[in-house]
Amino acid sequence: MSEHYKFNPNPKCEYFPCHKGVPEEEFNCLFCYCPLYLLGEECGGNFSYASGIKDCSGCTKPHDKDSYDFIMSKMHLIFRRQD
Ligand code: SF4
Structure with missing residues (x-):
């Protein structure tokens, strides 16, 4: 597998997995706080x-x-909103 920068699991986090519905081996913690929240x-x-x-x-x-x-x-x- 390449593009490892796209996937950053953190199974040692005390909240892992913080959402149900994603297999643990596929659970990506890279966007722990969703940057899209501000898009409403x-x-x-x-x-x-x-x-x-x-x-x-x-x-x-x-x-x-x-x-x-x-x-x-x-x-x-998001970038459009900052213009
Ligand atoms: S902001 Fe949107 S994409 Fe992000 S977690 Fe909430 S509902 Fe999902």
Whole structure:
């Protein structure tokens, strides 16, 4: 496997795995705090709302095996906001 920079598991973390639905051997901790949160409804993830607050507890997008490519595909939306 190449492109090791895309996958950074941390099984020694006391919260690992912090989300259900991703096999532990595929669980990517690189985006522990999702950089797409600030995009609100544009993030493309599986969020819900709890008491009016965006709730990402059911989303595995930053942690699954395609997480790096997914996050990078959305970064242009963050940069656009900083113009
Ligand atoms: S964790 Fe999922 S729902 Fe929450 S901001 Fe990231 S992609 Fe969107």
